[in-house]
Amino acid sequence: MTDILNKAKSIEEYIINFRRDLHEHPELSGQEFKTQEKIIKELDKLAIPYKKAGNTSIIATLKGGKNGKTIALRADFDALPVKEETDVEFKSKTLGIMHACGHDAHAAMLLGAAKILSEMKNEIPGEVRFFFQEGEETFSGAKKIIEAGGMDGVDACFGMHGMPELETGYVNIEAGYRMAGCDTIYVKFEGVSGHGSVPHKAKDTIHPACIFVTDLQGIVTKNIDAQDPIVLSVGKFVGGTKANIVAKYTEVDISMRYFNLTVREIAHEAIKRHAKAIADAYELKVDVRIEESALSLCNDEQLAVIADKSSTKVLGEGKNINLPRYMGSEDMPYYFQHAKGVYAFMGYRNEEKESIYFPHHEKFKIDEDYLKYGTALHAQFTLDFLNN
Incomplete structure (x- = not known):
């Protein structure tokens, strides 16, 4: 040989x-x-x-x-x-x-x-x-x-x-x-701007977006089989323009790592579902865009x-x-x-x-x-x- x-x-x-x-x-x-x-x-x-x-x-x-x-x-x-x-x-x-x-x-x-x-x-x-x-x-x-x-x-x-x-x-x-596979997920909340002294007359997006970020880890622990690892990391959070202006827009960028393709689909649907539920609770609009990076x-x-x-x-x-x-x-x-x-x-x-x-x-x-x-x-x- x-x-x-x-x-x-x-x-x-x-x-x-x-x-x-x-x-x-x-x-x-x-x-x-x-x-x-x-x-x-x-x-x-x-x-x-x-x-x-x-x-x-x-x-x-x-x-x-x-x-x-x-x-x-x-x-x-x-x-x-x-x-x-x-x-x-x-x-x-x-x-x-x-x-x-x-x-x-x-x-x-x-x-x-x-x-x-x-x-x-x-x-x-x-x-x-x-x-x-x-x-x-x-x-x-x-x-x-x-x-x-x-x-x-x-x-x-x-x-x-x-x-x-x-x-x-x-x-x-x-x-x-x-x-792992890698996806980047872009979530954008849209509300109604207004004066910081009367937030009830506007629709703030920063507070609901904060709840959404905290809620993400609940998807990892409650929706995904613990035998199939997945990582959800929020790497970017941008909302508002000034302290006394209620934020009309807040954007959250998420990096997701996974192995199992079924787990990936479950996570995608859960992120969309949770984002919509939180948006509905605070009378907001929300857009979820998923960008595939690698399998x-x-x-x-x-x-x-x-x-x-x-x-x-x-x-x-x-x-x-x-x-x-x-x-x-x-x-x-x-x-x-x-x-x-x-x-x-x-x-x-x-x-x-x-x-x-x-x-x-x-x-x-x-x-x-x-x-x-x-x-x-x-x-x-x-x-x-x-x-x-």
Whole structure:
């Protein structure tokens, strides 16, 4: 059997250098034009055909020497509006923008996997698609690749994210829900303005909106099964214009995290019902608008088994560690609507290198030793799935 990890180690310097170049020149979601150019240049060297999608995304296709299934591998490559505060020699040269979520590493690992697999082209029974994706941070990039036909005919998809809960050389791959879905809910109460000295002649919205905010947690505890976690957080509350003017409008913005789609529907209906009940009680109008941000991520059971075996080949026995589900969100689940998929969390923690920070921190730093493992896992899972 081909030792994929050794192949990844043989190109480790290439992967690290490419990652560092991306880190030094980060670009925000939907604006990753230079990043796209750099990846295309490498794909041309590898003679892997590609097409552009969305604003800056790339769909590259490697056809194997034999007929078979089709697998899609995905990496994101957008950065964040964060001012970098690390001491690395390749720190961001763009003020106020930083690869603080490790997407530079994700793109470099996928490119490394493409390099390995392209050299094994004749041995591959099927087709491999490489998605280099824009705009994960805005939950927009996956949809653009899907709209461009990227998932047409795909049998399985695979992705990964670096995480600091795991030491370098360890991974988390489990079946079932692994990341939460995310919705933003906008609630606007409308009353009648008036003078603060005679509130009974007006219809105040601030007091009812306060009751609504307090009431929200009753939905979590009384309408939702405690075995299905959900988070409702009010992040914005805006009402009124002046102390002595009764507020005609009050707006409440809610972030909701969930796993179970049925729970999501129950919560949506409950929020609408409670908002209307409170509005009716105070003779107000209310508008509830729900904006879908991302779906919950659920790993396919069979693919999780294959990926676990792949991780053992790459990392060794006992390196797949259980982790709690994350309440954070990803746009990877949109691919899972079109084909079964699995998503892995790769460890980059190394305290000696200060690789300890959770994504989105200004001192975010990965242990670059993890790059070869992620590269190898991409390639190993591809071969294992296509040969299964």
